[in-house]
Amino acid sequence: MVVKIGKSRKIIIFAKILQYLMNLFSETNLSPELLKAVGELGFESPTEIQKQTIPFISSDIRDLIALAQTGTGKTAAFSLPILDMIDDKSRVIQLLVLCPTRELCLQISKDIANYSKFLPKIKSVAVYGGSSITDQIRKLREKPQIIVGTPGRVIDLINRKALDFSKINWLVLDEADEMLSMGFKDDLETILSETPDTKQTLLFSATMNKEVERISKNYLTNPHRISVGSINEVKKNISHEYYVVNYRQKKEALKRLIDANPNQYSIIFCRTRMETQDVADFLMQNGYAADALHGDLSQAQRDTVMKKFRLKNIDILVATDVAARGLDVDSLTHVVHYSLPDDPEVFVHRSGRTGRAGKDGISMALIKPEETRKLKQIKSQTKIEIKENKIPKGEDIIKAQVKGVFEKLFTEHEDFFEFDDCLIPDLSEFSKEELAHRLLQLQLRELALYYQHRNDLSEQKLHREEDIKESRRERGRRDRGGDRRMRKSRNTSSNMVRFFFNLGKKDKLKKTDMLDIINKATKKAKKRPDIGDIEILDKFTFFEVEKPFRQEILNNISSMKFKGKEMRAEVAN
Numbered sequence: 001m002v003v004k005i006g007k008s009r010k011i012i013i014f015a016k017i018l019q020y021l022m023n024l025f026s027e028t029n030l031s032p033e034l035l036k037a038v039g040e041l042g043f044e045s046p047t048e049i050q051k052q053t054i055p056f057i058s059s060d061i062r063d064l065i066a067l068a069q070t071g072t073g074k075t076a077a078f079s080l081p082i083l084d085m086i087d088d089k090s091r092v093i094q095l096l097v098l099c100p101t102r103e104l105c106l107q108i109s110k111d112i113a114n115y116s117k118f119l120p121k122i123k124s125v126a127v128y129g130g131s132s133i134t135d136q137i138r139k140l141r142e143k144p145q146i147i148v149g150t151p152g153r154v155i156d157l158i159n160r161k162a163l164d165f166s167k168i169n170w171l172v173l174d175e176a177d178e179m180l181s182m183g184f185k186d187d188l189e190t191i192l193s194e195t196p197d198t199k200q201t202l203l204f205s206a207t208m209n210k211e212v213e214r215i216s217k218n219y220l221t222n223p224h225r226i227s228v229g230s231i232n233e234v235k236k237n238i239s240h241e242y243y244v245v246n247y248r249q250k251k252e253a254l255k256r257l258i259d260a261n262p263n264q265y266s267i268i269f270c271r272t273r274m275e276t277q278d279v280a281d282f283l284m285q286n287g288y289a290a291d292a293l294h295g296d297l298s299q300a301q302r303d304t305v306m307k308k309f310r311l312k313n314i315d316i317l318v319a320t321d322v323a324a325r326g327l328d329v330d331s332l333t334h335v336v337h338y339s340l341p342d343d344p345e346v347f348v349h350r351s352g353r354t355g356r357a358g359k360d361g362i363s364m365a366l367i368k369p370e371e372t373r374k375l376k377q378i379k380s381q382t383k384i385e386i387k388e389n390k391i392p393k394g395e396d397i398i399k400a401q402v403k404g405v406f407e408k409l410f411t412e413h414e415d416f417f418e419f420d421d422c423l424i425p426d427l428s429e430f431s432k433e434e435l436a437h438r439l440l441q442l443q444l445r446e447l448a449l450y451y452q453h454r455n456d457l458s459e460q461k462l463h464r465e466e467d468i469k470e471s472r473r474e475r476g477r478r479d480r481g482g483d484r485r486m487r488k489s490r491n492t493s494s495n496m497v498r499f500f501f502n503l504g505k506k507d508k509l510k511k512t513d514m515l516d517i518i519n520k521a522t523k524k525a526k527k528r529p530d531i532g533d534i535e536i537l538d539k540f541t542f543f544e545v546e547k548p549f550r551q552e553i554l555n556n557i558s559s560m561k562f563k564g565k566e567m568r569a570e571v572a573n
């Protein structure tokens, strides 16, 4: 029988054949089911790690150490060849993937489900902490061939005899460096002892540090090594900038950088949980859609923050390195190093969170004058060109904001509410320039008022020695504690007045409370006051507020109460 094919149909078939041939995945010898799945996901050709890993896993039984960062396509790199080899008629666990966080665990199992879309007999179950163990045990009764899990929960399930790894063929240790730095070393060793010697172990890590080297030595046999997008490989589409700023002006400098880069969607990296919360509180108090992500939050709180960030309900996330790990977002416009990491690789890793999916990215580092040597070390080890910039002045910020408004006007258009055109008055007396001017003045009024009388941070003295002395003095003051502060006048910046406040740590006063109190005391003012240092001591507190707000603070604080206690503020001398 001859089937006649119309002209347009011929073109479609030809295009499909061409598309198939162009899909270089076909060179990997993966089964048609897998090729179809990756084709549907829009993967056109294998990434570098996939090019090297897929043929190796498909044909070699040796262990593997693969150095690759998140975002290089490593999940497909190990799961595609393994999915091709899994015996889907057998109902024993054949592949175990261990990873550090619940978020990564969910991501990997979602990816595996996508890749195995046309292999219906293959089942995978994700097991991770912070979620019902009985639900997970129920899912395990479906006899999956693949388990993706975090170490702690996997051990719990082994102890409950709900998991048996005695027959696995493949063990994947994903983000091994991260698992070890998160303290999973003993857990990993326990799990590894439950697996057979015959398995093939595939270790993926972004970095090769001593701990990873030790684990590899003890648990991998004669491993083959693959390294792609080496840790020093720097993405070309990220521009790197740094700003030198005194310790005491860091937050204000951050605010200016945020204001000078409107419409950003960014992560601000801090070193400690406390610093993270402190910076996030500062931004929230100043009206930014920001939040904190760190290990002191419960799993549920972290989930909420991540969800808000993914949905862009907040556009600035302040995070520690570890907490940000589990977050997979491709469209970050900026990464800010609020504090420099000790490890240059971490710097590259953080910066690499922006500039993804073919977009450009900006990485900005705030450094203290005494950190210039550390920055030099980062530059020389990573070979990244990091350009020094000056903290933008008020006028530059306004210019950037104006540009930002127009950028949004041309790229974003949504009808949030209905209104009748007859509500628009006759505007014919205005030229379009006048109209734009007036609307911008309205839109940027608060910001313009804020920057009207601000100092130019780029002209602050930044002599290294001076700053070191200042930070030593600062530390000394902190170590010596309260009384001396009362007697000794302090170096407040010229536009600030320093107050003594009668409550402190023993009254359960926190920085956020103090900010709240200052804001309430000055709520009738036309603009928000600039708030400087807040030092909460055991029995009392010092805080700095802009001079024009002096009288309002003195008058209003005494009429307020904190947890039922009288409050009193005096100018400190």
Ligand code: AMP
Pocket (backbone or CB within 6 Å): 042, 043, 044, 045, 046, 047, 050, 069, 070, 071, 072, 073, 074, 075, 076
């Ligand atoms: P991973 O490093 O596994 O976290 O992957 C990072 C992102 O790259 C994921 O969103 C994958 O879906 C995507 N990806 C993986 N392989 C490819 C490919 N060959 N082509 C395009 N995108 C890919």
